[in-house]
Amino acid sequence: MVNLRVARCYRRLERPYTRKSKYKKKGYIKAFPHHKISGFEMGDKTKLYGYKVKLVSNGSYQIRHNALESARMVINRNLQEVLGNNYFLRLNVYPHHALRENKMLGGAHADRLQSGMAHSFGKVSGTAAQVMVGNPIFTVWVDKENIDKAKEALQTANPRLPGNKCLIEIETNTKSLK
Numbered sequence: 001m002v003n004l005r006v007a008r009c010y011r012r013l014e015r016p017y018t019r020k021s022k023y024k025k026k027g028y029i030k031a032f033p034h035h036k037i038s039g040f041e042m043g044d045k046t047k048l049y050g051y052k053v054k055l056v057s058n059g060s061y062q063i064r065h066n067a068l069e070s071a072r073m074v075i076n077r078n079l080q081e082v083l084g085n086n087y088f089l090r091l092n093v094y095p096h097h098a099l100r101e102n103k104m105l106g107g108a109h110a111d112r113l114q115s116g117m118a119h120s121f122g123k124v125s126g127t128a129a130q131v132m133v134g135n136p137i138f139t140v141w142v143d144k145e146n147i148d149k150a151k152e153a154l155q156t157a158n159p160r161l162p163g164n165k166c167l168i169e170i171e172t173n174t175k176s177l178k
Helices: 065-083 144-156
Strands: 041-043 051-056 061-064 088-091 097-101 123-131 136-142 167-172
Touching: 041 065, 051 144, 061 065, 061 097, 065 088, 065 123, 065 136, 065 144, 136 144, 144 167
Parallel strands: none
Antiparallel strands: 041 088, 051 136, 051 167, 061 123, 088 136, 097 123
């Protein structure tokens, strides 16, 4: 299996490319691959919690869908072990942006099979979420006694996300979750 390309290939923030062609033969992007995120909301959604703990981006960058899923799994596992089902976790960003890759053939006699940079639009290899400064990536709703545990769980996801290290903000919850 081929490894993922390094993050510096997709570091630069451009306009989000989300357009999928309605007509298969005419469009550049004919299909999007499925993202690997298995769930966007975890925990007990019915209970009213007193506080929101948010993981907020400190810079503008793209986060690939596999990095979001990895961070979600770590946060959810930590919260599940410590709090049981006494929390609600939401992933706030969605990977809409298409990551394209112009695959080049390597090896002997590959020069006759490539078009090089002549038609270099590329095929979609994955998806990413574009995050701006101050956007919350994850939000955890908890009670007052569990704020520190939610902060620790969100800090475990920090090394799994690209870019600058994220900030953690705490707010009182005045509205219901819905």
